[in-house]
Amino acid sequence: MGKAVSDFEFYVLRLGKTTLRAAHVLGVMGGAGGFLFGLESELWRHWWILAMSSGCLLLAWEIWRSPMWLVQLKGACTIGKIILLALCYPFPALAPWFFSFIALLSVFIAHGPSQFRHYSLWHRKVLRGKEIKG
Incomplete structure (x- = not known):
């Protein structure tokens, strides 16, 4: 199964994943309005990039785990x-x-x-x- 992680490693990993989740939710919130209501992409593109990049990192994290x-x-x-x-x-x-x-x-x-x-x-x-x- 692999070696157990120390308490410190566990909290660092947990904080990292929580930070990624928070970034993902923030990106989805920022991009959702523009995506759903057809606003000009320049108004919400940076939020969408945040949502997609953090989502890809979360996906990779889960597969790695x-x-x-x-x-x-x-x-x-x-x-x-x-x-x-x-x-x-x-x-x-x-x-x-x-x-x-x-x-x-x-x-x-x-x-x-x-x-x-x-x-x-x-x-x-x-x-x-x-x-x-x-």
Whole structure:
């Protein structure tokens, strides 16, 4: 499984991930209005870049921490959110619906029961275990 992290390492990793999450939420908030209401991109582009870059870093963090994340509902739903976001560009009339569904899905994944988040689509069971990297 790998070596256990020290208390200091744990708090540094935890603070790093929390900082990335905060940046991601801030970027999504800043970009959402422009994205949903068709404002000129110059008004919200920097927020969108923050949301996308922090989101990519969070995705990489989760895969680094546990590659099983990809087959758990929390990972599969994140990949689904990325696909829905990509569909906003070829189908701009549906973008507000896709974006709203992404936001709702995010809440259910972040705050849902652990049995839901940790359920593996591949293994057809809840995968638990000590994840030591953050």
